[in-house]
Amino acid sequence: MILVGLLLLVALVLPGLPLGEWRAFLLDTAQFAFLISALALAWDLLARTGQLSLAHGAFFGLGAYAAALAAPALGTLPALLVGGVVAGASSLFLGLATLRLHGMYFAIATLAFSEVMRTLVLKAPFTGGAIGLPVQPAFGGAFPLGGYYLAVGVLALAAGISLLLSRSRLHYAMAATRQGEAVARVLGVPVIRVKLLAFMISAFLAGLAGGVYAMKTLFLSPYDAFGLGRAVEALVIPIFGGLYTTTGPLLGGLIIVSLETWLRLRIGEGYLVVYGVILVLTILFLPRGLVSLFHRKGAGHA
Amino acid sequence: MELLLQTLINGILAAGIYALVASGLALAVGVVGIVNFAHGEFTMIGAFIAYLLFVGTGLDPFLSLGLAALVLFGVGAITYLGLIRPVLAAPELNQMLLTFGLSVALQNIALLLFGADTRVVSTSYQGATLSLGGLSFGVPPLLAFGLSVVILGALYGFLDRTRLGLAVRAVAQNRLAPGLLGIETQRVYLLAFGLSAALAGVAGVMLSVMLYASPTVGFAYTLKAFAIIVMAGLGNLRGVVPAAIILALAEALVSTYLPGGGGWVEAVFFLVIFVALTWRSWRAA
Amino acid sequence: MLSVQGLCKRFGGVTAANEVSLQVAPGEILAVIGPNGAGKSTLLNLLSGLLRPDEGRIEFLGQEITHAPPEVRTWKGLGRAFQIVQPFPEMSVWENLLVGALYGKPSTPRKVAERVVAEVIELTGLAPKAQTPAGELTLLEDKRLELARALCTQPRLLLLDEVMAGLRPSEALEAVALVRRIRDSGVTVLFIEHLMPVVRALADRVVVMDYGRVIAEGPYDAVAANPKVREAYLGRAQ
Numbered sequence: 102m103i104l105v106g107l108l109l110l111v112a113l114v115l116p117g118l119p120l121g122e123w124r125a126f127l128l129d130t131a132q133f134a135f136l137i138s139a140l141a142l143a144w145d146l147l148a149r150t151g152q153l154s155l156a157h158g159a160f161f162g163l164g165a166y167a168a169a170l171a172a173p174a175l176g177t178l179p180a181l182l183v184g185g186v187v188a189g190a191s192s193l194f195l196g197l198a199t200l201r202l203h204g205m206y207f208a209i210a211t212l213a214f215s216e217v218m219r220t221l222v223l224k225a226p227f228t229g230g231a232i233g234l235p236v237q238p239a240f241g242g243a244f245p246l247g248g249y250y251l252a253v254g255v256l257a258l259a260a261g262i263s264l265l266l267s268r269s270r271l272h273y274a275m276a277a278t279r280q281g282e283a284v285a286r287v288l289g290v291p292v293i294r295v296k297l298l299a300f301m302i303s304a305f306l307a308g309l310a311g312g313v314y315a316m317k318t319l320f321l322s323p324y325d326a327f328g329l330g331r332a333v334e335a336l337v338i339p340i341f342g343g344l345y346t347t348t349g350p351l352l353g354g355l356i357i358v359s360l361e362t363w364l365r366l367r368i369g370e371g372y373l374v375v376y377g378v379i380l381v382l383t384i385l386f387l388p389r390g391l392v393s394l395f396h397r398k399g400a401g402h403a
Numbered sequence: 404m405e406l407l408l409q410t411l412i413n414g415i416l417a418a419g420i421y422a423l424v425a426s427g428l429a430l431a432v433g434v435v436g437i438v439n440f441a442h443g444e445f446t447m448i449g450a451f452i453a454y455l456l457f458v459g460t461g462l463d464p465f466l467s468l469g470l471a472a473l474v475l476f477g478v479g480a481i482t483y484l485g486l487i488r489p490v491l492a493a494p495e496l497n498q499m500l501l502t503f504g505l506s507v508a509l510q511n512i513a514l515l516l517f518g519a520d521t522r523v524v525s526t527s528y529q530g531a532t533l534s535l536g537g538l539s540f541g542v543p544p545l546l547a548f549g550l551s552v553v554i555l556g557a558l559y560g561f562l563d564r565t566r567l568g569l570a571v572r573a574v575a576q577n578r579l580a581p582g583l584l585g586i587e588t589q590r591v592y593l594l595a596f597g598l599s600a601a602l603a604g605v606a607g608v609m610l611s612v613m614l615y616a617s618p619t620v621g622f623a624y625t626l627k628a629f630a631i632i633v634m635a636g637l638g639n640l641r642g643v644v645p646a647a648i649i650l651a652l653a654e655a656l657v658s659t660y661l662p663g664g665g666g667w668v669e670a671v672f673f674l675v676i677f678v679a680l681t682w683r684s685w686r687a688a
Numbered sequence: 689m690l691s692v693q694g695l696c697k698r699f700g701g702v703t704a705a706n707e708v709s710l711q712v713a714p715g716e717i718l719a720v721i722g723p724n725g726a727g728k729s730t731l732l733n734l735l736s737g738l739l740r741p742d743e744g745r746i747e748f749l750g751q752e753i754t755h756a757p758p759e760v761r762t763w764k765g766l767g768r769a770f771q772i773v774q775p776f777p778e779m780s781v782w783e784n785l786l787v788g789a790l791y792g793k794p795s796t797p798r799k800v801a802e803r804v805v806a807e808v809i810e811l812t813g814l815a816p817k818a819q820t821p822a823g824e825l826t827l828l829e830d831k832r833l834e835l836a837r838a839l840c841t842q843p844r845l846l847l848l849d850e851v852m853a854g855l856r857p858s859e860a861l862e863a864v865a866l867v868r869r870i871r872d873s874g875v876t877v878l879f880i881e882h883l884m885p886v887v888r889a890l891a892d893r894v895v896v897m898d899y900g901r902v903i904a905e906g907p908y909d910a911v912a913a914n915p916k917v918r919e920a921y922l923g924r925a926q
Binding site for chain 2: 153198199200201202204205206208209210212213214216217220221223224329333336337340368370371372373374376377378379380381384385388
Binding site: 270273274276277280281283284285286287288289290291292293 | 736737738757758759762763767768770774775776777778779783786787788790791792793794798837838840841
């Protein structure tokens with residue numbers, strides 16, 4: 102909790118610090134790290150109900166495309182909202198279709214969904230197809246730090262919702278759904294509603310992050326926005342940091358994205374190898390994630 | 404009419420490789436109980452083995468099949484011993500994520516080693532075709548199909564006729580609680596996982612001729628194989644061949660008859676996975 | 689209180705419940721017995737909504753619930769404890785119970801739910817274990833937790849699926865006393881049980897099932913003397 106607040110505070114004042122000649126690069130990397138961390142927090146919200154999604158790259162991409170297409174007509178903030186809503190609505194469809202799927206079947210169905218979505222975006226007449234889609238910067242470029250603060254805002258929102266949910270009664274419904282769905286239903290937990298709600302909140306946040314990302318990169322292509330890489334980031338970060346927590350995805354996101362950025366500079370393509378290796382090592386040696394190193398015992402439900 | 408016939412033939416020929424990859428995955432799922440996301444990466448490794456041997460020594464890919472099978476059996480065995488066995492008792496999702504991580508790692512290691520370029524093994528007969536009554540058969544697909552049939556026949560023969568094969572089937576039908584694994588079962592798991600990888604590798608060798616070798620060539624095959632075994636019914640090895648034919652035919656028809664079909668082919672198997680999974684789940688309820 | 693008419697459930701060629709009809713009166717303890725595979729657990733799954741019947745009708749407190757989802761039945765006051773205990777392993781005992789108390793009745797305020805948990809945890813003797821992770825309990829404690837969690841949903845009718853299986857005789861005796869206490873607090877009980885001494889000690893009335901059908905019904909002694917019942921048990925024993 103304190104750590105989360107501290108991180109957000111640093112994010113707020115970062116542009117004011119004397120960062121020297123690396124300032125632009127640092128801020129750009131930080132903005133990317135915030136968005137990916139927000140995506141990871143969103144993914145974790147859904148995971149709390151026991152659903153491991155490989156569709157979060159698609160929600161992120163849908164949000165990015167929807168916001169990019171809506172921005173010229175609506176302006177930056179409403180367009181971002183549209184991005185979130187489109188992603189949320191698509192998750193409702195996906196969630197209803199996959200309600201009865203569990204474990205790996207759910208994961209694979211979500212992967213299939215995201216590939217179909219990418220094909221649709223590739224083929225649709227208004228998305229620029231394989232060529233790509235140019236995007237206006239946030240607020241038409243009127244505020245140089247606008248995009249940066251939007252990213253901070255999305256991260257704060259995701260972290261806030263994540264914290265709020267782990268303190269609410271919904272926390273128990275989500276944890277019960279994950280740990281024993283049939284039993285949860287017999288205890289009166291409206292499992293279907295809980296799953297769909299988690300799905301929509303999660304996809305909405307992923308879509309928001311995607312929208313800000315679009316206004317940051319200024320150019321979208323289906324291979325980038327819907328790439329499997331994004332889905333991998335969304336799931337490796339919380340697992341590495343610590344599932345079902347707020348600190349875990351946040352800390353994991355900052356560490357892994359830093360590592361990723363460094364690797365990108367060093368080796369270019371293939372940087373995703375770090376995600377594969379971290380995922381394997383975490384599952385073999387640190388199944389409860391980074392946060393388990395801080396409080397070793399009895400905090401599994403936190 | 405001729406177009407339709409040609410399309411159907413292309414579909415059937417493609418089904419051979421699909422059935423090979425999917426049989427391998429079905430073995431891993433049915434016997435060891437692991438959906439191996441890195442299965443397609445074994446195919447990718449097979450493709451690169453064929454490519455490197457061809458470039459290095461001029462060895463014909465169809466002659467490197469045996470070597471690739473052996474190497475991948477080893478890779479499969481090492482994967483099983485080093486990564487899969489430690490998580491056999493862990494939650495199903497941890498197993499899935501582990502193989503997913505392996506898949507991402509292998510893909511990107513290949514990317515680091517070879518770059519993203521596609522590499523074709525250009526044999527002398529690569530473009531050769533046989534014509535028969537106005538229909539044409541590519542020589543490599545024909546060879547690949549024939550070999551797939553032979554290999555699958557040998558696989559089924561092994562499972563049906565030999566003692567070891569019987570043991571494999573027995574484990575598949577009666578999976579024990581992971582904590583209670585006997586040594587015999589452990590051996591069967593090792594064998595099944597090695598075989599699974601070897602089948603994927605052999606398919607990869609064929610791909611290097613018919614398609615190309617590239618770091619990402621395998622992942623689509625993981626998913627196609629998954630679509631096939633979901634259609635067949637998980638762990639049902641018998642259903643794999645018909646399901647592979649259905650998928651391959653569907654793809655062939657889409658690519659011939661749908662305007663701009665090439666791009667939609669990718670969506671076909673995903674749609675098949677999605678529909679098969681959700682349909683099964685709702686019917687079972 | 690509960691009225692079941694002509695309930696049928698088939699799995700492929702097997703008819704697990706065949707024209708099952710029975711009544712449960714308020715305040716009674718009803719036992720459902722029968723040989724293995726007689727369809728008892730299927731019946732319980734049909735009653736709690738985890739399975740959908742192919743035919744028949746279930747009424748609870750005068751309302752039809754034949755096709756109602758499990759959580760709705762729980763809200764109406766139909767509680768259920770499972771044979772195979774399935775605690776939420778990552779939660780403490782207290783949190784396990786809190787799930788039942790929070791969601792057993794829609795929009796129960798947190799404070800009320802905590803009070804319910806406090807009462808139930810005393811009644812079931814789990815208070816010393818309140819903060820223990822549920823994954824670390826003994827079998828007896830697991831069984832108590834299973835029962836306690838169902839109680840936290842504040843049921844009017846409690847369905848118990850072999851909650852004494854695997855217990856030592858002294859432990860089973862304790863559990864019998866606990867079920868009596870539950871009934872005395874105003875909860876009607878329907879239970880499945882294999883241990884005949886427990887059935888005899890606890891049940892006001894016994895329903896016997898075989899091959900998915902109800903073959904006998906009545907007080908324990910009458911049912912035990914019924915030739916059809918003896919045949920069902922002996923015939924299967926070979």
